Amino acid sequence: MIKPIIQVQLGKQGISDNFIQTLKRDFQKYKNVKVSVLRSARENKEDVKKHADTILEKLGEHYTAKIIGFTIALKKWKKPMR
Numbered sequence: 001m002i003k004p005i006i007q008v009q010l011g012k013q014g015i016s017d018n019f020i021q022t023l024k025r026d027f028q029k030y031k032n033v034k035v036s037v038l039r040s041a042r043e044n045k046e047d048v049k050k051h052a053d054t055i056l057e058k059l060g061e062h063y064t065a066k067i068i069g070f071t072i073a074l075k076k077w078k079k080p081m082r
């Protein structure tokens with residue numbers, strides 16, 4: 001059974017290959033993933049948007065993102081969204 005949601009944190013290490021692999025592994029068990037962007041990884045809301053774009057670029061075309069405050073809500077779709 002796929003669980004509805006999980007929350008992970010993005011800190012000063014930034015978006016590494018290990019972070020992307022963790023997200024892909026989380027999407028095998030969860031329908032949605034929320035990424036909380038910690039203060040050490042951002043200075044303003046524009047940084048959150050840049051992180052969301054980078055994550056989507058590295059994950060692929062089956063994913064979408066919605067920014068809510070300093071949180072990035074990611075969702076995986078069966079069909080490409082771009």
